[in-house]
Amino acid sequence: MHIREASIEEAVTVLATITEFARPATEDELRKRLRGHRVLILVAEIDGELAGVKIGYQLSEDCFYSWLGGVAPLGRRGGVAQALLEAQEEWVVAHGYQTLRVKSRNRFPAMLRLLLRNGYQVEHLEKKDGIEDFRLHFVKSLNESHSQ
Numbered sequence: 001m002h003i004r005e006a007s008i009e010e011a012v013t014v015l016a017t018i019t020e021f022a023r024p025a026t027e028d029e030l031r032k033r034l035r036g037h038r039v040l041i042l043v044a045e046i047d048g049e050l051a052g053v054k055i056g057y058q059l060s061e062d063c064f065y066s067w068l069g070g071v072a073p074l075g076r077r078g079g080v081a082q083a084l085l086e087a088q089e090e091w092v093v094a095h096g097y098q099t100l101r102v103k104s105r106n107r108f109p110a111m112l113r114l115l116l117r118n119g120y121q122v123e124h125l126e127k128k129d130g131i132e133d134f135r136l137h138f139v140k141s142l143n144e145s146h147s148q
Contacts, residue, residue: 001044001045001046001051001078001079001080001083002044002045002046003042003043003044003045003083003084003087004042004043004045005040005041005042006041006042006043006053007041008027008030008031008034008041009027010041010043010050010053011030011041011043011053011055012024012025012026012027012030013050014043014050014051014052014053014070014072015053015068015070017050017072017073017074018070018071018072019073020070020107020108021070025068030055033067034055034057037057037058038057038058038095039055039056039057039058040054040055040056040057040064040088040091040092041053041054041055042054042055042084042087042088042091044071044075044080044083044084046074046075046078046080049074050072051071051072051074051075051078051080052069052070052071052072052075052080052081052083052084053068053069053070053084054066054068054069054084054085054087054088055067055068055069056088056092056100058097059101062096062097062098062099063097063098063099063100063101064092064095064097064099064100064101065100065101065102066085066088066100066101066102067102069081069084071084081110081111081114082114082118085114085118088100089140089142092142093142097142098141098142098143099139099140099141099142100120100139100140100142101123101137101138101139101140102115102120102137102138103126103135103136103137103138104135104136104138105128105132105133105134105135105136106131106132106133106134106136107132107133112136115138118140119140120138120139120140121138121139121140122136122137122138123137123138123139124136124137125137
């Protein structure tokens with residue numbers, strides 16, 4: 001597996017393969033959301049095929065937001081999500097951020113488990129429509145986790 005920085009076009013290609021998303025984001029939607037921010041787009045490749053994506057952007061001088069990501073069917077159960085999370089954290093620390101924030105939904109239990117396993121803490125619960133769409137807001141202090 002190879003993790004590298006990628007383009008919006010590559011991110012859209014991966015997102016289109018993730019069936020859990022009701023409607024994958026378009027290039028225009030991604031560009032609009034990311035415009036004006038310091039951005040990191042990572043992809044995972046397995047044997048030259050795009051297998052996962054993780055997109056984030058700067059919220060403030062010391063906080064980075066992991067906004068959107070997922071693993072394509074070909075990359076499932078192969079450590080792709082963990083590798084992307086670790087690569088993002090390394091980049092975020094190297095660029096001087098102190099905290100990393102991320103939101104997920106009850107409908108994505110694998111993501112919730114991944115975040116908890118990696119030291120993210122629930123900071124807030126945002127109630128939406130049905131319970132499966134409740135959003136859990138997570139935060140991780142990066143200085144503590146990388147100084148041990």
